[in-house]
Amino acid sequence: MINHPNKELGGWQLFRKYFSELWFGIRTLLKGLRITSGYFFSPKEIITEQYPENRATLKMFDRFKGEVIMSHTAENRHRCTGCGICEMNCPNGSIQVITRKETTPEGKSVRGLDKHIYHLGMCTFCGLCVKSCPSDALAFGQKFEHAVFNRHHLTKVLNQPGSLLQKEIKAS
Amino acid sequence: MNLYDFSSLTQSIHQGLSAMMAPAWVTVTEMVLVGVVFLLFYALVGLALVYIERKVCAFIQNRLGPNRVGPYGLVQTVADLIKLLFKELLMVHKADKFLFNLAPFIVIIASFLAIGALPFAKGLQALDLNVGLFYIISVTSLTVLGILLAGWSSNSKYSLLGAMRSGAQVISYELSVGMSLLTIIIFSGSMQLSVIVDSQADGWWLFKGHVPAFIAFVIFLVASTAETNRGPFDMAEAESELTAGFHTEYSGIKFAFFFLAEYMNMFLAAALAATVFLGGWQPLHFGGLEAFNRVMDFIPPLVWFFGKTFALIYIIMLFKWTFPRLRIDQLLTLEWKYLLPINLVNILVVSWVVLKGWHF
Known part of the structure; x- marks a missing residue:
């Protein structure tokens, strides 16, 4: 028999734990969604190099091993x-x-x-x-x-x- | 209200055909016409969705995405499809040949059957069954049959593991999808999709149904994402663990079938959510704002339908590119300990609300 961590909790405490965990999960998921949709709606911040186009201005970093x-x-x-x-x-x-x-x-x-x-x-x-x-x-x-x-x-x-x-x- | 009624168009086509040939031939011609239209629609939506997914993913990750083939990379997916068409169809040694070849067709037919029942606009629905919602649920769950067959017949451990996971997942989440749709069936009192859409002429069920409808909507989004083997629930193909899951051994156009079917299932899930919760092709109406409602009526129903569907598709894509993949036990915990009990309580609440007549 596995010693269940919720064994000592009473019914009401279990009920509250269930919903607080659920709410915590939803909150953290929404936080992640806010970050990604924030990135989505700011398409100007492109972090990749547009290589053949920016060839004239492209400067490699100092530690680059060419x-x-x-x-x-x-x-x-x-x-x-x-x-x-x-x-x-x-x-x-x-x-x-x-x-x-x-x-x-x-x-x-x-x-x-x-x-x-x-x-x-x-x-x-x-x-x-x-x-x-x-x-x-x-x-x-x-x-x-x-x-x-x-x-x-x-x-x-x-x-x-x-x-x-x-x-x-x-x-x- | 009926600014854009397609039933007159379909009626005139039907009468034109009837004048030319015998009734039996009219039926055959109409079936072929509808089939060709849906095939074209299927291919177009599949290609568009692959492109959209790659763009959405790129923008979320601060990249540009496909931008070489055509303007903004629009022709990229067409080029990919042509490449897949020309690729060799490999056959695994000791694979079950018949089932191996059958599986992609089952998967694609399952999604193909379901789009026939979707109401795109008033009078623009190929198959208006009186158990339309039930039909769509049952037909889309045929997908898992194809996935299991693909996994079993490939004679590969990755494929089999992916298929078994997918089986467990789809069977679990099917429950939640059905239950969350049941709330709207209780609200509207019908399983016929056109009736459900008509019942939302004065307001979408998401707004009319208070909190229970919203809970059902969220549960439907989560469960249908899981049912289409997408997003954080892509246990069936978990590329970091199972290379590609059930379609590891497929190549060329057979792989493309699985790929297209996955995107089509996503479209189906979004379209179903839009039809059932967001009013389908019904425009956005608010009680009391007559001028606003008149303006909304002028927007064609197809624009409303595809606008809602693609908004939901964007949300499902956002899920995929935001959340990490669930472990198989977490997946089953989410379904059996959270979604299903909440759903059951929700149905009870909805029944009470409908009995008391508290909804609008």
Whole structure:
């Protein structure tokens, strides 16, 4: 036998409980109906983006992960040392870092970035490369219209041709 | 009063046909004509309701809804129907072929039979039975037969579970629908729909019948929403639990039949509520305001009928997009512990009111 919660209540109390619960239910349902009909009768407040129409004015939010980019300064200098930590951290191998030997003015032989190859078609935008980069060379861009007619266009070289490492970052 | 009387129109059509052919052929031709008109009406209302539902849902959720195909997306449902017509009809392995193919037709015929008895305007009623209300209740409850058949013959656990839930639900809520309509039968003293409409010429039963009629109206709205497997009571198809319930295994036009029948049942429930509680095609009249009543008489009865029906459809849609789905035990609690006892007491009160002659 289930111990019924209403066992101790008398007849009159049960009667009052029944109707107070009924009234409470109707009141809360009406409250919900008021909210939804309020939304219905204010059709100007559309919260969805009307994308192809508002393309000119559409601005994505700051944390949007459109694509991985490498920022360059005005003198065409980037911050990548070619250490390869992003390549190691990438879970699906969308990054290939190709390095070359460089000689510093002091005559020391160091590693420099030749090509930072990024396969956009394989990227899941997890952000591990951006997070793990020790010299903050990578970032997320806001561009999201990535459709191309040939998938080879999805393979990108992130460092601009002829770019060099920024002077304040020490190459190893 | 009889500014717009369609009986002269139907009479002239009948006489025109009688002059041309034998009486038996006249009957056949009239039946075919009425059938074609209702088929067209059915398709049009079904398409319109799907579009309206998507728009209402979108506005409630602060979206725009369909807006690509045609102006304001008006042709969207037509495009959807064409897509469904061209889709392949899949057959489940080891499904009961005959019943599987029969089920959508039973569902659609059940709703099709019922619209024949609706009074759209004066003289515009295909089937004016003297037990019209009883006929509509019994015919619409055939829907559950189709749903049970669909669930059983699909050879799928989701379909069967959905169908069983639907069976329990429809059988429970049928009681409340019948009882709430019974209050108006007591008020008007007839089950004939044209008589019920005529009895509301001086005022709708919702106003004439005081509080009991209002309670019956609310109960009818809730119970008929449940009976059409809609809104917060869509246990039969509970898409988050049962993928699509009883019509999981259906594709193409057979799925469209279930879909159309659901919307048609909603239209039927709203039209019945409008006919019985809100005066059907009768215009809004207030006692004493002669000028106002004259102005209201000029609005065609079809406008009144569809205006009331679509207002009620809007309320039923609002239910669906506002309330969360009920659990099966909550569903049965609502019916057996709340709606049914209140309804029974309500009928007692109504009988007392009618006996004492307290209604207008």
